[in-house]
Amino acid sequence: MEDFKFNADGLIPVIVQEASDSERPHGRVLMMAWMNREALEKTLASGKMHYWSRSRRKLWFKGESSGHTQDVVRWYADCDKDCLLFEVRQATGACHTGYESCFFQGYDMRGQPLAVGEAPVFDAKKVYDK
Amino acid sequence: MEDFKFNADGLIPVIVQEASDSERPHGRVLMMAWMNREALEKTLASGKMHYWSRSRRKLWFKGESSGHTQDVVRWYADCDKDCLLFEVRQATGACHTGYESCFFQGYDMRGQPLAVGEAPVFDAKKVYDK
Numbered sequence: 313m314e315d316f317k318f319n320a321d322g323l324i325p326v327i328v329q330e331a332s333d334s335e336r337p338h339g340r341v342l343m344m345a346w347m348n349r350e351a352l353e354k355t356l357a358s359g360k361m362h363y364w365s366r367s368r369r370k371l372w373f374k375g376e377s378s379g380h381t382q383d384v385v386r387w388y389a390d391c392d393k394d395c396l397l398f399e400v401r402q403a404t405g406a407c408h409t410g411y412e413s414c415f416f417q418g419y420d421m422r423g424q425p426l427a428v429g430e431a432p433v434f435d436a437k438k439v440y441d442k
Numbered sequence: 443m444e445d446f447k448f449n450a451d452g453l454i455p456v457i458v459q460e461a462s463d464s465e466r467p468h469g470r471v472l473m474m475a476w477m478n479r480e481a482l483e484k485t486l487a488s489g490k491m492h493y494w495s496r497s498r499r500k501l502w503f504k505g506e507s508s509g510h511t512q513d514v515v516r517w518y519a520d521c522d523k524d525c526l527l528f529e530v531r532q533a534t535g536a537c538h539t540g541y542e543s544c545f546f547q548g549y550d551m552r553g554q555p556l557a558v559g560e561a562p563v564f565d566a567k568k569v570y571d572k
Binding site: 390419 | 549
């Protein structure tokens with residue numbers, strides 16, 4: 313495998329984008345997370361996104377408890393090989409709060425939150441507080 | 443300003459995406475970089491992207507030497523407030539190698555690089571080796 317640059321903690325940042333059907337990836341950005349080498353290897357072997365959870369300090373198979381898995385469609389590294397970009401097909405929604413994307417909260421140029429212009433796509437309470 | 447979560451080094455990761463004209467941001471991901479609080483403040487005050495350069499250890503006004511500035515259109519934070527997403531209008535190209543996006547190199551599921559399916563949009567040698 314190409315020699316990607318993991319940081320001092322053995323992690324590399326990963327941008328996750330909704331898959332598009334064009335040569336030029338242009339889907340919505342769904343989330344950002346971190347992978348260690350094992351998470352990257354499991355992702356490539358299974359075709360489903362795996363991360364390193366920094367808060368739980370363990371390998372994290374996205375969708376394991378919620379069912380909201382992410383199938384890999386295409387993936388890229390940046391010019392410095394220290395950041396990865398995955399195009400995925402997201403089941404239901406990516407965000408643990410129930411929104412399609414973790415980036416649902418916009419801000420104005422003074423850094424004040426704007427009204428959220430979309431509704432959650434699932435009921436987080438039902439999915440996670442089982 | 444909202445209290446975003448900067449890491450132990452005082453930095454927050456920033457995803458930079460080409461602006462789209464839909465409620466739902468869906469442009470191409472151009473680059474990923476880091477901001478400290480000053481870079482975020484300068485970005486919001488000027489409407490032009492500023493970062494913290496970890497390699498040069500200084501504030502970095504994107505496009506200062508190349509002219510390839512990035513005008514802020516909209517911006518978001520994620521659900522944990524520890525990652526920012528900026529929609530920008532990119533002058534010419536974002537990548538220092540001459541490509542539109544830093545994520546021009548795709549990989550297969552064994553981690554082997556694929557042929558690059560696009561051409562640079564500017565001559566990096568002419569722009570940076572002045």
